[in-house]
Amino acid sequence: MRVLFLLAIVSALILAPACRPFFVADDDDHEPRDTTRVLDDLCFEVHVLPTLRANCATSGCHDAASARDGVVLESYASIMSGPKDLVRPYDPWDSELWEVLVEDEANERMPPAPRSLSQFQIDVVRQWIQEGARNDVCSDSGLCDTTNVTFARIRPILEQYCWSCHSNAAAAANIRLQDYPDVVEMMTSGRLIRSIERTGSGTPMPPAASLPGCEIMLLKAWQVQGLLP
Ligand code: HEC
Numbered sequence: 001m002r003v004l005f006l007l008a009i010v011s012a013l014i015l016a017p018a019c020r021p022f023f024v025a026d027d028d029d030h031e032p033r034d035t036t037r038v039l040d041d042l043c044f045e046v047h048v049l050p051t052l053r054a055n056c057a058t059s060g061c062h063d064a065a066s067a068r069d070g071v072v073l074e075s076y077a078s079i080m081s082g083p084k085d086l087v088r089p090y091d092p093w094d095s096e097l098w099e100v101l102v103e104d105e106a107n108e109r110m111p112p113a114p115r116s117l118s119q120f121q122i123d124v125v126r127q128w129i130q131e132g133a134r135n136d137v138c139s140d141s142g143l144c145d146t147t148n149v150t151f152a153r154i155r156p157i158l159e160q161y162c163w164s165c166h167s168n169a170a171a172a173a174n175i176r177l178q179d180y181p182d183v184v185e186m187m188t189s190g191r192l193i194r195s196i197e198r199t200g201s202g203t204p205m206p207p208a209a210s211l212p213g214c215e216i217m218l219l220k221a222w223q224v225q226g227l228l229p
Pocket residue numbers: 158161162163164165166172173175177186191192195196201202203205206207211
């Protein structure tokens with residue numbers, strides 16, 4: 001009986017902490033951290049940058065000419081090459097950029113009155129950092145992740161949109177877009193991009209309708225990043 005009683009006390013002590021409500025505490029102010037996602041396809045260019053440009057990257061503040069406190073909020077590159085505490089990917093709570101937006105002291109909060117950001121705009125900045133502070137490019141149809149594009153990413157696009165006429169077996173205009181060296185050749189000559197952009201001198205490709213915006217951006221990103229296999 002006594003053993004059972006002891007067991008009951010011991011297990012109560014072990015289990016008790018698990019029953020308490022659990023909050024993720026902020027290191028600094030011990031308030032619960034809000035990790036709500038406010039947007040499904042959040043992308044920097046469309047959802048974060050315009051807010052920063054309009055409210056922060058203004059003359060006398062954080063445009064390139066003024067660069068107050070060494071902070072320039074004009075582009076992804078200028079933000080990520082700023083002070084190291086400015087944006088810590090995955091950790092908005094430790095990122096100055098978010099901290100100044102939610103500063104308790106009204107006279108330290110950014111942007112200074114009469115400007116102000118809505119709660120939604122602040123949450124978007126938080127979510128962007130929380131999800132890694134990536135430089136996602138947006139296409140018409142939503143998110144288009146153009147980081148680390150290799151031929152493995154490009155090949156299925158060509159297969160879907162071009163191989164019916166430009167495979168090794170069926171090479172219209174003697175153009176093959178199946179093997180890596182052939183595709184690289186068409187990229188470096190500029191002919192492939194000219195054709196899919198449908199603007200300049202090249203014959204518009206694919207003939208029937210334009211590639212989706214994201215696919216065009218992926219092909220260009222692949223080129224800028226060095227046409228990696
Ligand atoms: C329905 C068949 C068809 C499809 C699909 C197609 N092409 Fe073509 N392509 C052709 C034909 C035919 C030509 C030759 C047209 C000409 O020169 O007048 C050509 C020519 C080209 C050229 C040379 C154009 C120039 O002005 O130098 C490029 C580059 C090209 N295609 C790329 C592509 C790419 C990239 C895709 C897929 C995104 C694609 N094509 C899809 C039929 C096709």
